[in-house]
């Protein structure tokens with residue numbers, strides 16, 4: 412692996428899952444990070460990604476610097492721009508400088524949700540890849556969250572009781588408009604992994620980009636989708652078609668105990684952070700089929716598998 416931005420960068424997902432399992436069993440078992448440096452650059456908030464990636468780097472023997480880029484110099488991404496506005500340095504210099512300070516560069520940069528073409532070009536992440544001379548890891552870009560998705564594969568692999576579980580990715584209400592990244596990436600990885608039957612349930616107008624969720628796996632009937640499901644993966648996302656739009660007219664999309672009875676005693680999954688009693692009821696989140704804390708734990712092992720491969 413030379414970078415980690417999408418499922419395309421992981422030619423063998425089961426090998427990564429097995430590597431993550433090995434680190435979970437023996438966190439300090441390999442130290443490919445000794446005398447190496449990992450830099451984490453965050454343009455947006457984080458709890459899990461920040462802590463688990465730092466922990467992963469340290470357990471591999473690496474040193475790690477985390478930088479809150481939202482409080483730093485404004486970075487320019489447009490080529491040929493006359494920089495007489497608010498941006499103080501160009502990504503060409505920023506990426507070039509940081510590459511001299513580290514062996515792996517990890518970046519989080521959410522979408523604008525204003526300009527679909529710009530967001531779906533993944534310009535920020537791609538610019539760091541273009542101008543960095545070290546491997547780049549996505550900590551959630553404008554379109555994807557691959558470390559979360561690898562974690563989700565690991566968590567499903569650990570908990571499935573049938574070879575090919577039914578997995579439902581369901582839209583859920585939220586008071587703010589959120590990125591499509593987690594959901595795009597989850598669908599991308601489930602399909603690339605090829606070991607689950609994936610259905611995506613969302614209200615009309617909220618279909619994900621067809622490249623991630625083709626029409627034949629999408630339904631607008633959440634209750635029908637839940638029938639016989641082994642895993643329910645909940646997430647809000649804003650609209651792709653009417654880009655960035657959301658609704659406060661949520662309808663009956665929150666996940667609660669009654670809906671979970673439609674499933675095959677399914678596990679409940681969410682990447683966190685989650686809005687209680689908006690996305691999911693307390694009863695489901697605190698219930699014994701909720702995997703949200705196990706998922707957050709698995710973030711460390713997934714990050715360790717990826718960083719070990721790149722270091």
Ligand SMILES: NCCC[C@H](NC(=O)CCC(=O)O)C(=O)O
Pocket residue numbers: 551556587589590591592593682683684685686
């Ligand atoms: N990294 C995991 C999710 C990050 C982000 N969630 C959020 O912004 C939630 C914020 C809130 O609940 O206000 C998202 O949906 O992509």
Ligand SMILES: NC(=O)OP(=O)(O)O
Pocket residue numbers: 456457458459460461559682683684
């Ligand atoms: N799941 C996840 O990425 O959480 P953070 O946004 O807190 O890093």
